[in-house]
Amino acid sequence: MAGENKTRIAAVGDLHIRDTDKGKWVDFFSDVSKNADVLAICGDLTDTGDESEAHVLVEELKSCSIPVVGVLGNHDHEKSRHKLIRQIVQNHHNVHILDGEAVVIAGVGFAGVKGFGGGFDNHMLSMFGEGAMKSFVQEAVEEALHLDRALARLDQEHANIKKIALLHYSPIKETVQGEPEQIFPFLGSSRLAEPLSRRNVEVVFHGHAHVGKLEGSIAGKVKVFNVAKHVLKKSGYAHPYFLYEI
Template sequence: ATGDLHAHDGSPRCDALHEALVDAGRAADLVLLAGDLTLHGTARQADLLAGICARFDVPVIAVLGNHDERRDGSGAVAGALRAAGITVLEGNAIELEVGGLRVGLAGAMGAFGGFEGVTIEGISEQRRRAISRRAALQAAALHDGLQAIAGCDVRIALMHYSPTTDTLRGEPRAIWGYLGSELLAEPIRRHRPDAVVHAHAHSGSFRGSIGSVPVYNVSAEVLHGRVGMLELPAAAYSEVE
């Protein structure tokens, strides 16, 4: 799993991660991409990443991030990735047969908005309400997705924004409100998946939890350019250089 790749022409990070992603695709049963896959949200940039993922022999599951909406809209990025055989989850879920197990993934971009004691300052009430509405819609989509995969042997929630402040530690507290929302935690508490995977917090912490559920921040920055390898349901961790 990884995220915040920000793929674009001549990207040092994309070049450095190229072989690591290919190695991960050979070693893993699934590859998870946790959003901000492109720098400016263009189909061209999505094609760069899709070209790497086309070399994988395993399913690739992705959610989009805020950067993926920037220029051409999320539809352009999602379309380019889907054309390459990548599954893009946008508030929905998928079930896969992996090693004799039914693996379910519920995916959504998620949203920012803040946490108890950590709010976004200096915005209008109208803007605050709009942010809250989007976070509530994303949380509801995550709930529906997790409910749909309730019968799976392994259940994973995949998103871009963080559902907990645990994995934001290392980031300036003043920007935590822009990095995730506490509303995303409610469906996690209710459905208790085996793992939550997100990105977006470049200077955050790798691991946190919501109750007994492990939460992993797999931002490429947090992983120092590596790709995280999670073994579920035991949730062992290693890295691919």
């Protein structure tokens, strides 16, 4: 541990594991294990959403000796095999893939959902118009509700525990800055921000926006980090994971 009552969280998103990646991630997971107490993965575990890529990840994770907690991303849903991918990865010892659930690891509460798009602040899409548009917005609403329930469960079962939220999509516009504005509605939704603020989450990790910005906050209160592997590399991280001590 980094210090008394401290837990070191290593966070990264968008691994995009491919079938050809066998052996490429061993050093990464070994390094993480030396420097952190928990590894958080923020979606897009696989590149094309194929279960064979999930099996590659499981093999690579054998070099990881610390608990792993994560969420799935849009790439993991590409072939509608996300449930199978989740099952395969969770079969590895000490891995938790959250989908509206919460888990306590090393004294820290983790709540996780994939999240969804919809846009930010005054430019959020509304529940109006065609059925397809209403369904799009409803998906974001439901993801925010699942997140709120997971955080509520932590509050009910573990009073005063420090909470971390894992997402794939961003809850704020600030950490997707750098991406084309035209695609902001597909990078996240402010609907995710409300439960994070109300439930007094300490820090949020997300990915998805590969050329976004590393750091932001919800109303200056809740820290938000875009830990997409591509963003971390751009920010100068030799080993693309972000360390946070809680």
